[in-house]
Amino acid sequence: MPAATFEPPAHRGLLTESIARRLQNEIRSGAIPVGAKLPSERELAVQFGASRNVLREVLRRLEAQHLIEVAPGRGSFVIDQSTADARSYDALYRAGRPTVRQLIEARIPIEVEIVGLATSRATDVQIEAMRTANAAMIAATDPVVKARADLEFHDTIAAAAGNPVLRIMLSSIGGMMFEMMLRSNSDPSIAEPGVPHHPEILEAITARDTDRARHHMREHLSLALRTYGPDLDLSLDVMAANHIETLLHRRSTP
Known part of the structure; x- marks a missing residue:
């Protein structure tokens, strides 16, 4: 694994939090619009200088927060946050x-x-x-x-x-x-x-x-x-x- 993508265990959790927050903010602000396809795990790993394991956890978190939908074989897509099902209490509070x-x-x-x-x-x-x-x-x-x-x-x-x-x-x-x-x-x-x-x-x-x-x-x-x-x-x-x-x-x- 390249040196740039190695994270010590104690560093990995913080890096996951940091990347997840950046993507959450971009999605919620509309910088990444509804329907947009996110870059692949590999592309995101290069973009953020992190391992693919970290990016996999980030994407799982975004999916659990109803910010993206993962379509097997197609990729990860930003979904509409205005629908009742997708708009979690956390998102309402943060608004x-x-x-x-x-x-x-x-x-x-x-x-x-x-x-x-x-x-x-x-x-x-x-x-x-x-x-x-x-x-x-x-x-x-x-x-x-x-x-x-x-x-x-x-x-x-x-x-x-x-x-x-x-x-x-x-x-x-x-x-x-x-x-x-x-x-x-x-x-x-x-x-x-x-x-x-x-x-x-x-x-x-x-x-x-x-x-x-x-x-x-x-x-x-x-x-x-x-x-x-x-x-x-x-x-x-x-x-x-x-x-x-x-x-x-x-x-x-x-």
Whole structure:
């Protein structure tokens, strides 16, 4: 494989995120119009200086987001985002260019209520799932893997709340949450003060202490209000793109 297309495992996830975001933005902005055929995996790999495995994952993600349709033997085509079936909640949210602050304002009432319900309803098996997700997050060294484990931790709490409406509501903002978690888990100024919150939330849930669980969740989600600085009022898309490029630059610099 050419040197330009070799990616260390920890670099591969960030590169996938970066390329996926660039193509998402071009499709959503209309720069790549509806009906347009995307270049082949090989052509995209050359264009972005990435391996075909990375581009394959990027295209799978675009298809899952209903941005493209893959026609076997013909290629990948941009599909109409105005149809009800294709227009996901994530796309609707992003159309309003929400900021980091606005996402936090939305998460607090949803997740504080979720953790309160989970504290009184979680089974031992569900609490163990929370512990497993948290352990995976702590053990991860790849920032993308760590962020996905963080998202899984919050989803296990939502599952334990026993309210499918609340879980779906939280899931609908999962893409934006992931972008915040990627930043929070790879920026030392944010990650270090945030580390104790998951164990504190877990301890409160295990003790069936609803008030304490709600308090720790609120503190956990409010941390970014104190640590994100000027990025707090950037759109999530801009904040995430800037941070991913910063991480890629750090990893490519000797």
